[in-house]
Amino acid sequence: MSLIAAPILRERGQREVFCGLTSIVWLHRKMPDAFFLVVGSRTCAHLLQSAAGVMIFAEPRFGTCILEEGDLAGLKDANEELDREVARLLARRPDIRQLFLVGSCPSEVIKLDLAKAAERLDGSNPDVRVLNYSGSGIETTFTEGEDACLAAMVPGLERTERRQLLVAGALPDAVEDEMRRLLGGLGIEPVVLPGGRAGAHPAVGPGTAFALAQPFLAETHDALVRRGARHLPAPFPFGEEGTTLWLRAVAEAFGVDEALFDAVTAAPRARARRAVAQAAEALRGRRVFLFPDSQLEIPLGRFLVRECGMEAVEIASPYVHRGIHGPDLDLIPEGPVLAEGQDVDAQLARARGARADLTVCGLGLANPLEAEGLTTKWAIELVFSPVHFYEQAGDLAGLFSRPLRRRAALRGLHP
Ligand code: SF4
Numbered sequence: 190m191s192l193i194a195a196p197i198l199r200e201r202g203q204r205e206v207f208c209g210l211t212s213i214v215w216l217h218r219k220m221p222d223a224f225f226l227v228v229g230s231r232t233c234a235h236l237l238q239s240a241a242g243v244m245i246f247a248e249p250r251f252g253t254c255i256l257e258e259g260d261l262a263g264l265k266d267a268n269e270e271l272d273r274e275v276a277r278l279l280a281r282r283p284d285i286r287q288l289f290l291v292g293s294c295p296s297e298v299i300k301l302d303l304a305k306a307a308e309r310l311d312g313s314n315p316d317v318r319v320l321n322y323s324g325s326g327i328e329t330t331f332t333e334g335e336d337a338c339l340a341a342m343v344p345g346l347e348r349t350e351r352r353q354l355l356v357a358g359a360l361p362d363a364v365e366d367e368m369r370r371l372l373g374g375l376g377i378e379p380v381v382l383p384g385g386r387a388g389a390h391p392a393v394g395p396g397t398a399f400a401l402a403q404p405f406l407a408e409t410h411d412a413l414v415r416r417g418a419r420h421l422p423a424p425f426p427f428g429e430e431g432t433t434l435w436l437r438a439v440a441e442a443f444g445v446d447e448a449l450f451d452a453v454t455a456a457p458r459a460r461a462r463r464a465v466a467q468a469a470e471a472l473r474g475r476r477v478f479l480f481p482d483s484q485l486e487i488p489l490g491r492f493l494v495r496e497c498g499m500e501a502v503e504i505a506s507p508y509v510h511r512g513i514h515g516p517d518l519d520l521i522p523e524g525p526v527l528a529e530g531q532d533v534d535a536q537l538a539r540a541r542g543a544r545a546d547l548t549v550c551g552l553g554l555a556n557p558l559e560a561e562g563l564t565t566k567w568a569i570e571l572v573f574s575p576v577h578f579y580e581q582a583g584d585l586a587g588l589f590s591r592p593l594r595r596r597a598a599l600r601g602l603h604p
Contacts, residue, residue, distance in 0.1 A: 502526070
């Protein structure tokens with residue numbers, strides 16, 4: 190029996206996660222002529238600034254239009270102010286071709302209609318595509334920011350009848366290059382969402398088959414299906430097994446010959462297996478507890494259990510979508526608790542009771558748990574690090590084994 194048949198523990202309590210604004214930090218790198226304008230408070234500005242601290246010397250590609258007390262009290266016309274700020278921004282930065290108005294908790298609390306604002310600003314700025322999405326922390330976890338952004342782009346994509354593969358999800362450039370090389374070897378030239386500059390985003394239509402590169406793109410999935418595209422369900426490309434099965438799902442949909450598939454994948458598969466085996470030495474036989482954070486938990490749980498020899502105590506994800514996570518759940522043997530959502534106190538009690546060898550959790554929980562003697566891994570690092578496909582498989586295992594090695598070194602032991 191696999192975890193796909195297991196009951197889901199659904200929790201709807203207090204959550205400990207970053208909000209969707211965080212995703213701007215990696216999204217802006219994939220769209221060089223885009224600007225992300227957060228309509229929010231000073232807290233939002235501080236979050237962005239500290240999350241993106243490394244970008245301090247780069248030309249800023251995001252900013253915050255701060256709602257002051259007067260806006261929040263409804264004493265000023267926030268729309269007028271927004272129009273004025275956008276006009277100033279576009280006059281100062283004629284290189285901007287895509288402008289995302291990003292909603293936040295404060296803009297949602299005062300019910301500022303950013304969809305209408307984006308429509309109005311799009312109409313009055315013919316050289317700039319203006320879109321909006323929510324990055325608010327009221328209902329989201331941080332990777333939903335990317336999902337909301339990509340989903341907002343889908344209705345505006347050109348239509349095509351062409352038979353093509355679309356890969357959805359922002360990947361670091363080196364990882365995207367590896368994916369293109371692998372697919373190119375199979376004779377498939379994918380189009381990618383996001384596609385980069387304005388005008389370079391892919392077209393979509395009934396001939397489009399799409400694969401998700403990230404497990405947190407549920408809204409984008411639905412938006413693509415509404416445009417007539419067909420989803421290719423597959424495990425996510427983490428580790429040797431996940432990458433092979435992801436590529437195989439694409440290869441089968443495009444009628445790639447088995448011999449060609451083996452010829453293209455054999456060498457990188459062997460490399461990945463070797464790298465994982467080496468990096469996973471410290472993980473074998475150890476127990477892992479995954480808190481819900483990035484929505485990568487289910488495919489990573491599969492990777493840790495099947496390729497690194499770990500035993501999962503609990504695999505929790507902010508959302509469990511059987512249509513998206515089903516192929517990964519199918520591969521995880523029954524045993525761990527499968528949880529959706531969070532009730533942080535109840536979950537902390539379970540984690541403390543389990544005292545797993547490794548607890549994967551958000552930054553806010555990691556320090557207190559470390560102080561209690563648990564070994565933790567910051568989940569957010571998994572989103573910021575290149576972890577997809579064959580060449581990163583060893584590094585991915587290494588990200589989990591490092592905290593165990595560090596703890597052992599601190600104790601003066603070897604794992
Ligand atoms: Fe905080 Fe909400 Fe702003 Fe995120 S969007 S920084 S959760 S106020």
